[in-house]
Amino acid sequence: MPDIGARVHELRALENLAAGRTVIHRLHPLVKLIYTLVFIVFVVSCSRYSFAGLTIYLFFPFVMMAIAELPYKLMLSRVLIALPFCLFGGISNVIFDRGPAFTIGSVTVSLGMVSLATILVKMYLSVMAVLILVATTPFIDLTTQLRRLRVPTIFVMVFEMTFRYIAVLLEEVHSMMTAYRLRSGNRKALEMKHMGSFLGQLVLRSFDRAERVHAAMSCRGYSLHEIPRAPRKLGGVDLFALALVCLPTVLLRFIVIG
């Protein structure tokens, strides 16, 4: 029987890291949000063959993880989740872009392979930047900043609700699966013929549960139309830190990578 608590704990592992007290954790959430956006934009805007230049950025996440005392293994394992999607998207480059890029000994590396490698590095850097942001900033501070930045309410709401209801949904699945297994000869998996009614009930129960959770949130002042107060004002240290990290990112992009 899957331990629902353990599954939810896995899901929340990154958020739990956000309770840290390092200098990066203490930075204003807006600084981290802006820097993450700047970093991703500059990484993604590099040309499709700029693999060599992009590798310079590879040390950025490691420096951040070291300062924020984040576990490398956990962070790297999370990045791997995005790997299949990028491989699937980039594999066509290898097939269609066969022009020679350079040779290593007698092996010719095609432009398509360089392009694929560039996509993978971009994926690694972008996903890692977001993971570091999430692992160093409490979720509520992130959504507060998004709302203060006037990001459309509907996007923030979907973001918040998805995050909050993952655990709720898992609990519902767990209790339904327990009831199913107890009355189905202890089958481990759901039979296909029961899938329709199981999923239908899950949707209805989740909807009902979501209504109650939303009511509980509303009772304690949650409102989509209220712009929450910032946890604290942006200070000189925050602005200095923003300049400190943005400057090398920008300089590397324009001077080294080109």
Added chain:
Amino acid sequence: MLHVKDLIIDYADGTRAVDGLSFSVAAGENVALIGANGAGKTSLLLSLVGILTPASGEILINDLPLSKDNLRQIRSQVGLVFQNPDDQLFMPTIGEDIGFGPRSFGYDEAETASRVTSALEELGIVHLGERSPLKLSSGEKRLAAIGTVLALSPTFLLFDEPTAFLDPRARRNLTSILGELPQGKLIATHDLSFAEQVCTRVLLVQKGKLVEDSGTGLLADESTLETAGL
């Protein structure tokens, strides 16, 4: 004073959940709301915090009428503790869950932290502050759920079946804690002995109507209770 006058609540399918209820709860008073399943107890509680909109009638909280315009003020003065604490605890830790209300109401971090600490201390659950709700017992979850509403310093507390899911020890602990909380309370319950221990007044509802408003002596009147489906 929590004042309800001629309250009527209809469900979307036209069923009348509450049918002309009128009563008051004074500051600091503990009132039990008893009735059979489907008598309208939960609907009444939800309407008192504006989750359900009445078809007609008036709700006044400390002389402030409940309306869309002052919903936030009302919700800061009236705290509802849901029947199932799992509906009420949705943040990663109990401390964050208790801080959700103060943050939503715009209190700064220092004030929020202070309110979280006060609520945890008041309920004797400081040790649960960093724990996940998923790992708590029913009794601990119940206290944490109460903490989430206490953090807003309400003047009235509404409870929907507070002793549900509790073992005898947790129930005794809850009885003791509720007896000490100074807020006025309206407690919807089937647990008649609990109502007798905590409350000084009893409202008996049947099919959405108020059939008795009296002292706790009513709880010993078996024929009246049986007539009301209890």
